[in-house]
Amino acid sequence: AQTVTQSQPExxxxxxxxxxLSCTYDTSESDYYLFWYKQPPSRQMILVIRQEAYKQQNAxxxxxxxxxxxxxxxxxxxxxxxxxxxxxxxxxxxxxxGGETSGSRLTFGEGTQLTVNP
Amino acid sequence: xxxxAQSPRYKIIxxxxxxxxxxxxxxxxxxxxxxxxxxxQGPKLLIxxxxxxxxxxxxxxxDRFSAERLxxxxxxxxxxxxxxxxxxxxxxxSSFWAGAQETQYFGPGTxxxxx
Numbered sequence: 001a002q003t004v005t006q007s008q009p010e011x012x013x014x015x016x017x018x019x020x021l022s023c024t025y026d027t028s029e030s031d032y033y034l035f036w037y038k039q040p041p042s043r044q045m046i047l048v049i050r051q052e053a054y055k056q057q058n059a060x061x062x063x064x065x066x067x068x069x070x071x072x073x074x075x076x077x078x079x080x081x082x083x084x085x086x087x088x089x090x091x092x093x094x095x096x097x098g099g100e101t102s103g104s105r106l107t108f109g110e111g112t113q114l115t116v117n118p
Numbered sequence: 119x120x121x122x123a124q125s126p127r128y129k130i131i132x133x134x135x136x137x138x139x140x141x142x143x144x145x146x147x148x149x150x151x152x153x154x155x156x157x158x159q160g161p162k163l164l165i166x167x168x169x170x171x172x173x174x175x176x177x178x179x180x181d182r183f184s185a186e187r188l189x190x191x192x193x194x195x196x197x198x199x200x201x202x203x204x205x206x207x208x209x210x211x212s213s214f215w216a217g218a219q220e221t222q223y224f225g226p227g228t229x230x231x232x233x
Contacts, residue, residue: 004160043207045161045224091160095220104213104220105151105174108160 002027002094006109013082014117020067021077021112023092031097034068034075035106040088048090051075053097079114087116120144122225124210130231136198139228143191143212149173150187151222152195153209161209167193197230205232 003026013019025034036048051059051068058066063083067076079086092109123142131137143150148169153161164183166174169190178185182201187193197204207229211222 043209043227043229045209045211047221047223050221093160104149105163105166106153106161106222108162110158110160 002029002032002096002107004092004094004107004109006092006112008112009110010113010115012115012117013079015082015084017082018078018080019082019114021079021090021092021114023075023077023109025073025075025092025094027073027094029096033095033097034066035093035095036064036066036077037091037093037108038086038088039091039111045091049077082116084116084118087114089113122210122212122223124208124225124228126228127226128229128231130233131200132233133202134199136196137200137230138197139195139208139210139230141193141195141210141212141225143193143210144223147212147214147223148190149213149215149220150193151211151213152185152193153211155207155209155227157206164195164208200230200232202232205230 005024032053034051038046038048049059049061049064058068063080065078089111091111093106095106125140150167152164155161164178165185167187170187185195207227209227210225213220213222
């Protein structure tokens with residue numbers, strides 16, 4: 001079974017600064033997908049960024065980028081120019097490369113609570 | 119485009135009572151998921167539907183939890199009887215299809231407190 005570990009329960013950053021959230025995972029599969037989701041106090045999970053394991057290039061979405069190290073099974077999220085609205089719980093998640101008839105569950109880590117200080 | 123709708127948003131019940139949650143996925147989404155998120159933890163999948171068929175219910179406590187998705191659209195998750203440890207947020211998510219480019223869109227969740 002796959003597991004996802006986020007070793008930082010809490011992180012804080014000053015507004016406009018950069019912060020990196022860590023995530024490691026364990027799997028025996030070669031093809032899979034990794035995600036970072038944001039969960040604000042409203043509890044609605046919002047997709048931040050996705051990485052396909054077969055792609056060597058790290059994914060980037062505006063101020064959000066990842067450092068994907070497949071051999072090390074590491075998938076960190078970097079938030080540049082942090083904004084007050086970035087404050088939330090961030091979850092790292094893993095999904096097998098399944099199809100329509102196989103399970104495609106997301107396996108989540110425990111989360112990292114990010115505080116942005118003005 | 120309307121998002122995933124869930125109701126109720128909050129529910130308080132006593133242990134051994136029954137409760138039901140409702141989810142309406144994004145129009146056209148064939149895949150529907152129910153996740154349980156206990157306070158301080160990440161969500162855990164309970165059940166996955168593809169249209170109205172069950173794809174994965176390996177982590178569903180079948181002695182007390184049941185779910186159905188009639189006509190491949192709306193879904194209902196039921197707990198009968200509830201236990202204290204069922205206190206959690208129940209998240210519904212949907213996707214167009216469970217393929218390579220799938221993105222799961224989450225609803226706002228139903229927060230359940232069992233006393």
